[in-house]
Amino acid sequence: MPQRRESESRKLLGRLRDAMAEDGDGQQRLDKITGLIASSMQTEVCSIYLFRDAETLELCATEGLNPDSVHQTRLRLGEGHVGRVAKRSKTINTADAPSEKGFRYMPETGEEIFSSFLGVPIQRLGERLGVLVVQSKAARLFSADELYALEVVAMVLAEMTELGAFLGEGEALSARHQQPVLVRGTTGQEGAAIGHVWLHEPRVVVTNVIAEDPDTESNRLTEAVETLRVSVDKLLAGAAGGDGEQVQVLEAYRMFANSKGWMRRMEEDISNGLSAEAAVEKEQTQARTRLGQVSDSYLRERLQDLDDLSNRLLRILTGQGAITGAEMPADPVLIARNIGPGELLEYGRSLKAIVLEEGSVGSHAAIVARALAIPLVVHADAITREALNGDQIMVDGDQGIVHLRPDDTVNAAFQDKIAMQADAQERYSATRDLPATTVCGTTISLQMNAGLMADLPSLESSGAEGVGLFRTELQFLIRNQMPRRSELSALYKRVLDASGDKRVIFRTLDIGSDKVLTYMKPNDEPNPALGWRAIRVGLDKPGVMRMQLQALLRAAAGRNLSVMFPFVAQYSEYVAAKAEIAKAMDRERRLGHPLPEKLEVGAMLETPSLAFAPQAFFEDVGFLSIGGNDLKQLFFAADRENERVRRRYDTLSISFLSFLQGIVTRCEVAGTPLSFCGEDAGRPVEAACFAAIGLRSLSMRPASIGPVKHMLRNVDLNVLRGIIEKCHESGEQSVRAPVMDYLKSVAR
Ligand code: PEP
Numbered sequence: 001m002p003q004r005r006e007s008e009s010r011k012l013l014g015r016l017r018d019a020m021a022e023d024g025d026g027q028q029r030l031d032k033i034t035g036l037i038a039s040s041m042q043t044e045v046c047s048i049y050l051f052r053d054a055e056t057l058e059l060c061a062t063e064g065l066n067p068d069s070v071h072q073t074r075l076r077l078g079e080g081h082v083g084r085v086a087k088r089s090k091t092i093n094t095a096d097a098p099s100e101k102g103f104r105y106m107p108e109t110g111e112e113i114f115s116s117f118l119g120v121p122i123q124r125l126g127e128r129l130g131v132l133v134v135q136s137k138a139a140r141l142f143s144a145d146e147l148y149a150l151e152v153v154a155m156v157l158a159e160m161t162e163l164g165a166f167l168g169e170g171e172a173l174s175a176r177h178q179q180p181v182l183v184r185g186t187t188g189q190e191g192a193a194i195g196h197v198w199l200h201e202p203r204v205v206v207t208n209v210i211a212e213d214p215d216t217e218s219n220r221l222t223e224a225v226e227t228l229r230v231s232v233d234k235l236l237a238g239a240a241g242g243d244g245e246q247v248q249v250l251e252a253y254r255m256f257a258n259s260k261g262w263m264r265r266m267e268e269d270i271s272n273g274l275s276a277e278a279a280v281e282k283e284q285t286q287a288r289t290r291l292g293q294v295s296d297s298y299l300r301e302r303l304q305d306l307d308d309l310s311n312r313l314l315r316i317l318t319g320q321g322a323i324t325g326a327e328m329p330a331d332p333v334l335i336a337r338n339i340g341p342g343e344l345l346e347y348g349r350s351l352k353a354i355v356l357e358e359g360s361v362g363s364h365a366a367i368v369a370r371a372l373a374i375p376l377v378v379h380a381d382a383i384t385r386e387a388l389n390g391d392q393i394m395v396d397g398d399q400g401i402v403h404l405r406p407d408d409t410v411n412a413a414f415q416d417k418i419a420m421q422a423d424a425q426e427r428y429s430a431t432r433d434l435p436a437t438t439v440c441g442t443t444i445s446l447q448m449n450a451g452l453m454a455d456l457p458s459l460e461s462s463g464a465e466g467v468g469l470f471r472t473e474l475q476f477l478i479r480n481q482m483p484r485r486s487e488l489s490a491l492y493k494r495v496l497d498a499s500g501d502k503r504v505i506f507r508t509l510d511i512g513s514d515k516v517l518t519y520m521k522p523n524d525e526p527n528p529a530l531g532w533r534a535i536r537v538g539l540d541k542p543g544v545m546r547m548q549l550q551a552l553l554r555a556a557a558g559r560n561l562s563v564m565f566p567f568v569a570q571y572s573e574y575v576a577a578k579a580e581i582a583k584a585m586d587r588e589r590r591l592g593h594p595l596p597e598k599l600e601v602g603a604m605l606e607t608p609s610l611a612f613a614p615q616a617f618f619e620d621v622g623f624l625s626i627g628g629n630d631l632k633q634l635f636f637a638a639d640r641e642n643e644r645v646r647r648r649y650d651t652l653s654i655s656f657l658s659f660l661q662g663i664v665t666r667c668e669v670a671g672t673p674l675s676f677c678g679e680d681a682g683r684p685v686e687a688a689c690f691a692a693i694g695l696r697s698l699s700m701r702p703a704s705i706g707p708v709k710h711m712l713r714n715v716d717l718n719v720l721r722g723i724i725e726k727c728h729e730s731g732e733q734s735v736r737a738p739v740m741d742y743l744k745s746v747a748r
């Protein structure tokens with residue numbers, strides 16, 4: 001085994017470890033450490049700045065600056081050289097700090113006499129903790145070796161901070177992961193919930209940062225990387241020929257696992273005194289920092305792969321698996337960076353809420369969360385770093401806000417909100433078996449949207465009259481391969497069995513746009529929402545649609561079957577799709593299979609063009625359901641997935657309501673049954689306005705049926721119509737404000 005030279009850095013780390021092992025509080029340790037670093041690096045100054053809140057750094061210990069400035073000198077993020085190091089997560093190395101741009105003069109520290117400045121961020125896996133600085137009077141640039149040594153020390157300090165080694169008086173030395181944190185994300189699914197954190201993938205805790213024997217560490221690293229390589233190769237062999245994206249990720253894993261640069265850097269970290277796991281984490285931290293700085297999506301994905309791979313390696317080295325033995329709390333709120341729909345379904349309805357660091361409103365996980373009616377917040381920045389298993393957490397899905405470890409005031413306010421919701425739920429359940437009849441005597445049929453077998457119990461509990469939209473794509477989205485006809489048929493049969501006499505409208509496969517099947521060849525389209533999706537795919541590649549239609553016909557043998565086609569943009573598409581059903585019926589007949597007793601075929605009206613289709617279409621189509629989510633995005637040319645614009649235009653604007661009114665009138669003339677099944681149908685104010693313009697059937701999430709029914713039972717549609725007409729005349733853009741005034745006056 002090659003003999004290693006004991007580097008200065010390793011000697012320093014050895015001294016640091018001894019200092020940490022001594023008795024003393026956090027402040028004493030920090031004081032000792034600054035002294036050790038200054039003497040080891042032969043600089044007059046060494047200072048440690050730590051964050052006292054997200055925006056403010058505080059000088060917590062110094063060797064060489066005025067001791068009275070400790071805990072007095074504070075800098076905002078980005079202020080002065082220290083603030084800039086923290087803000088950009090980048091080292092600053094300068095021979096002439098005072099004349100360098102951004103220098104901030106702090107008279108109380110006496111630092112203006114020090115010319116050279118080397119500041120490195122103290123950070124851990126993308127979390128900023130502080131800044132470590134050395135300064136000297138002589139004007140010189142620090143060497144690459146010195147810089148590297150200071151980075152290694154900063155890494156050790158970061159781990160020590162995380163482990164609570166510097167706890168003491170004041171905000172800057174207070175325990176981490178204990179203060180209340182408010183995280184602003186994006187609404188994925190409305191609703192509010194209180195619970196305790198359950199981390200989908202618990203963090204790996206590195207307790208041995210400094211190692212005595214680099215050879216032992218190097219061997220540990222080599223062995224762990226070998227184990228990792230073998231496991232990646234095995235995964236790759238298993239995935240070969242399968243899901244292209246998965247293979248691509250695994251190939252990236254393999255590339256990193258064999259990367260000489262990655263190994264060399266970790267070996268270097270080890271020779272400088274770090275343990276094998278600390279070396280992995282140091283490189284991971286640097287990759288995360290880069291991740292925060294690059295915008296190129298390919299590069300970001302690869303850095304993400306490296307991050308995942310580092311986690312795997314850390315788990316091998318520390319023996320800490322994803323299963324920690326911790327017990328899931330009774331009221332779990334799932335926290336994850338991202339999660340697949342299958343994994344989410346495994347947790348099922350036991351979850352109180354879900355918070356994802358990444359995710360997106362249209363992700364498969366979000367679709368499942370919506371189907372399970374679990375509040376979901378996505379884009380909750382840094383939540384996986386902040387949250388610890390068992391922390392109390394409050395999720396406000398309506399606002400897209402998460403309160404982690406809330407203080408008493410937030411706690412009380414949130415508990416009130418939940419109590420009010422519970423009261424309302426009780427009120428709603430009292431009207432469960434009553435019709436949604438308005439004060440003026442009009443009855444609106446309230447249906448529910450569904451997509452999973454797990455939704456069916458809500459048919460009973462919500463009081464829905466039927467399933468107005470069964471999104472069949474969920475069964476396709478949650479699998480890793482195309483479901484078989486027999487599987488689908490069995491599922492559809494169970495759905496029909498569970499719904500008894502209540503009608504279920506099955507929507508044929510609606511994929512494309514935001515709903516992508518991982519096992520189908522990806523389509524690189526510039527505008528997926530306007531691209532090859534839904535019925536367009538069904539008609540161009542009819543194999544899957546035919547298989548699905550057959551499954552539906554078989555499931556409904558001897559019973560009623562309602563089928564509708566998504567995203568029909570013109571009459572001919574409906575004609576072609578209907579012809580597929582006729583062909584499927586013929587085939588079933590020829591094979592001697594029993595057919596449904598009655599078959600109704602309809603279409604979703606999701607493109608403005610269909611509203612202007614020939615009269616013959618309206619007469620021909622069995623029924624229509626307005627897919628308001630897509631219709632609205634196309635009407636206003638505002639992407640439903642784009643946070644910047646998705647709430648920009650009001651559903652209750654005169655223009656959209658007039659457009660809907662036109663559809664209602666055309667259906668009335670042709671005698672076509674019409675329903676509305678987009679998200680807006682489940683919003684009480686919108687639902688009341690839809691009823692006022694003539695819609696008589698609304699389909700929504702089961703949880704919305706109570707609130708919508710309650711609203712409808714209190715309104716007079718004649719009054720609402722009057723308000724809407726008045727807005728037409730007065731030139732209002734939206735009817736919302738006057739409608740709200742009226743609804744408040746009748747609220748009970
Ligand atoms: C709609 O577009 O309104 C709709 C119900 O379909 P989806 O949300 O599934 O696209």
Ligand code: MG
Binds near residue numbers: 606
């Ligand atoms: Mg749609």
